[in-house]
Amino acid sequence: xxxxxxxxxxxxxxxxxxxxxxxxxxxxxxxxxxxxxxxxxxxxxxxxxxxxxxxxxxxxxxxxxxxxxxxxxxxxxxxxxxxxxxxxxxxxxxxxxxxxxxxxxxxxxxxxxxxxxxxxxxxxxxxxxxxxxxxxxxxxxxxxxxxxxxxxxxxxxxxxxxxxxxxxxxxxxxxxxxxxxxxxxxxxxxxxxxxxxxxxxxxxxxxxxxxxxxxxxxxxxxxxxxxxxxxxxxxxxxxxxxxxxxxxxxxxxxxxxxxxxxxxxxxxxxxxxxxxxxxxxxxxxxxxxxxxxxxxxxxxxxxxxxxxxxxxxxxxxxxxxxxxxxxxxxxxxxxxxxxxxxxxxxxxxxxxxxxxxxxxxxxx
Ligand SMILES: NC(=O)C1=CN([C@@H]2O[C@H](COP(=O)(O)OP(=O)(O)OC[C@H]3O[C@@H](n4cnc5c(N)ncnc54)[C@H](O)[C@@H]3O)[C@@H](O)[C@H]2O)C=CC1
Ligand SMILES: O=C(O)C(=O)Cc1ccc(O)cc1
Numbered sequence: 168x169x170x171x172x173x174x175x176x177x178x179x180x181x182x183x184x185x186x187x188x189x190x191x192x193x194x195x196x197x198x199x200x201x202x203x204x205x206x207x208x209x210x211x212x213x214x215x216x217x218x219x220x221x222x223x224x225x226x227x228x229x230x231x232x233x234x235x236x237x238x239x240x241x242x243x244x245x246x247x248x249x250x251x252x253x254x255x256x257x258x259x260x261x262x263x264x265x266x267x268x269x270x271x272x273x274x275x276x277x278x279x280x281x282x283x284x285x286x287x288x289x290x291x292x293x294x295x296x297x298x299x300x301x302x303x304x305x306x307x308x309x310x311x312x313x314x315x316x317x318x319x320x321x322x323x324x325x326x327x328x329x330x331x332x333x334x335x336x337x338x339x340x341x342x343x344x345x346x347x348x349x350x351x352x353x354x355x356x357x358x359x360x361x362x363x364x365x366x367x368x369x370x371x372x373x374x375x376x377x378x379x380x381x382x383x384x385x386x387x388x389x390x391x392x393x394x395x396x397x398x399x400x401x402x403x404x405x406x407x408x409x410x411x412x413x414x415x416x417x418x419x420x421x422x423x424x425x426x427x428x429x430x431x432x433x434x435x436x437x438x439x440x441x442x443x444x445x446x447x448x449x450x451x452x453x454x455x456x457x458x459x460x461x462x463x464x465x466x467x468x469x470x471x472x473x474x475x476x477x478x479x480x481x482x483x484x485x486x487x488x489x490x491x492x493x494x495x496x497x498x499x500x501x502x503x504x505x506x507x508x509x510x511x512x513x514x515x516x517x518x519x520x521x522x523x524x525x526x527x528x529x530x531x
Contacts, residue, residue, distance in 0.1 A: 169193040170329070173229040175222070175244060176200060177209040179291060180262045181235030182300030185214040187332045199225035209297040223251050230254060231329060233286075234261040239401035242272045245283075255280040258322050262286055264349065264398075265405045266313040266342035274315065282322035285313040285342055287349070288335060292495075295395040303491060310335035313342040350409035355417065357399055358410070360392040387530075462515035464507045465495070467528040478505065478522075485521060487514045 172188050174181045177198040189196045198215035199222055200206050210218045219225050226232055226248060234244050241263050248259065259281060261269055266285045273283035290308030292299060310330055314323050327337050340348075367385070371377035403410055427435045468474045475492065482489055491508040509515040522529045 169195070170230045171228045172196045172329075173225045173232045174198050174215065174235055175225065175232065176235035176237075177205065177214060177218075177297055178235065179295045179297070179299050179304075180288060181233065182209055182212065182214045182297035183302065183304040184233055184235065184262070184288075184333065185209075186300055186302040187305065187334075188329070189214060189216060191332055197225050197229070205297075212297050212300065214297060214300060222247055226251060226253060226257075228254065229257060231326065232257060232259045234259065234263075237398050237401045238263045238265055238269075238405050241269045245269070245272050245276060249276045249278065253281055256282070256322070258282045258284060258326050260284050260286045260312075260326060262288055264353070264402045266311070266340075266345040268405055270313060270315065270342040282319050284318060284323060284326055286326075286330075287311045287313070287345065288333070289349075289353075290335070293391050293393040293395075295398060303493075305333035305335040308335045309338050311338050311340050311345055313340055313345050315342075346406050346409050350406050350413055354403060354406055354410050355413045357391050357394060358403065358414070359417070360389045364389050364392040462509045462512055463531065464509070464515060464519055464522070465530050466505050466507065466522055468503050468505055470503055474503075475505065478507070481521070481525075482507075482518055485517065487518045487521070489514075 170193055172185075172194060174185045174196060177185060177200055181198070185196050185198060188194050195217070196215045198206075198209055198218045199220070200209065200218075201220060201222075203220065206218050206220055209215065232248070232253075234241060234248075236244055241261055245259070253259075259273070260283070263269055263285075264287060266287060270283075270285045273285075276283075288305050288308060288310045290305050290310075292304075310333060312323070312326065330337060363385075367377050367381060426432075427439075466478070468478065475494070479489065479492060488509065488511065489507055490510045491506075493506045493508075495504050495506045507518065509518065519529055519531075
C-alpha cells in the first residue's frame with residue numbers, strides 16, 4: 168500500500184523523521200519549508216523524495232502530515248492547514264516539545280474527517296538544522312503521543328505503526344501531564360544549564376582561568392546550554408506556567424542549600440547526595456530497544472587525526488562489536504567525546520574494562 172508523508176519544517180527533527188521514512192516500501196516523503204535557503208540545504212542532504220515551498224502542494228495528497236516547526240509557529244501552521252483541502256482521514260501530528268497548547272488549538276479548529284494526534288520524540292540534541300539530522304536519532308528513545316480521549320483509535324494505530332520506522336518506544340500520555348513532566352526533566356534543566364554557564368561566563372570576563380578549567384562535570388551538565396535560542400525561547404514561553412512553578416521549587420532548593428552550608432550541616436549534604444545518587448541509579452541509563460538492545464559508552468579522546476580509526480581497530484582486534492560510533496563533541500581546545508554503542512551487554516562491559524585499562528576516561 169502506498170503512503171504519502173509530508174514533513175513541514177525539515178530541520179533536525181523533521182529531517183531525521185524524513186530519513187527514517189524515505190525509501191521504505193510504498194512511502195513517498197515530501198518536504199516543505201517556507202524559505203528557499205533551508206530548502207536548498209535539506210534537498211542537498213537528500214532527506215526527502217520531493218521538496219516544495221508551497222504548503223498546499225506539500226499536503227494535498229498527504230496521508231500523514233508531520234508539523235516540525237518551532238513551537239511558537241505550530242498554531243499558525245495548523246490554522247494554515249485548516250484552510251487547505253486535505254485528504255479525508257489524514258493524520259496530522261507534530262513534534263513540538265510542549266503538547267497542551269497545540270492540542271487545544273487542534274480541537275478549536277473542529278476538523279471534520281481529519282485526525283490530530285500530538286507527538287513529541289524525546290530525543291534530540293543541542294544542535295539544530297538538517298545538517299545534524301540522523302536516522303539513528305530516535306532509536307530506543309521514547310516517543311510520546313498525546314491523543315485526546317475521543318481519538319479515532321484506528322488513526323492512532325496507523326500513526327503508531329508508521330513510527331515503528333523510528334525504532335522509538337511509543338508512550339501514550341495526557342497532553343497536560345506531558346507538559347508537567349517534561350517541564351521538570353527537560354525545560355527546567357535547560358534553564359539551569361544556561362544560567363550556570365552564564366554565571367561562570369561573568370566570572371570569566373575578569374579571569375579566563377574559568378574557561379580553561381571548566382571540564383568534566385561542568386561540561387557534562389551544561390551541554391544543553393548550547394541549544395538553539397529560538398527553539399528554546401518558544402518552548403519556555405509556551406510552558407511558562409509550569410516552568411515558573413518549577414523555578415519556585417528550584418529557588419526553594421537553592422535556599423535550602425544555602426542554609427545547609429551556613430549551618431555547616433555535613434549530614435544534610437551527605438543525605439542529599441545519597442538521595443540523588445539512589446534516584447539517579449534508577450534512571451534508565453542504557454536503554455533497551457524492542458528490536459535490539461543498545462548499550463552506550465562515552466570516552467574522552469584527544470583531538471588527534473586517526474583517533475576514531477584507532478579506537479574502532481582496538482575494539483575490533485578484541486572481537487568487540489560496535490553497533491555505532493558517533494562524535495558527540497569535538498573542539499580544538501578540549502578532548503572530544505565519542506559515543507560508542509553496542510548491542511551486547513558483554514561487548515559493552517569488556518570495552519569499558521579495556522578502554523579504562525588503556526587509560527581512557529570512560530563514562531556511561
Ligand atoms: N531540538 C531537539 O532536540 C528537539 C526538538 N523538538 C521540537 O521539534 C521542533 C523542531 O525543532 P528542531 O528540529 O530542533 O529545529 P530546527 O531549527 O532544526 O528545525 C525547524 C525547522 O522549521 C522550519 N520552519 C520555520 N518556519 C516554518 C513554518 N512556518 N512552517 C514550516 N516549517 C518552518 C525551519 O526552516 C527549520 O527547518 C520544535 O518544535 C522543537 O520543540 C522535539 C524534540 C527534540
Ligand atoms: O540534547 C538533549 O539532551 C535534549 O534534551 C534534546 C531535546 C530537546 C528538546 C526536546 O523536546 C527533547 C529533547
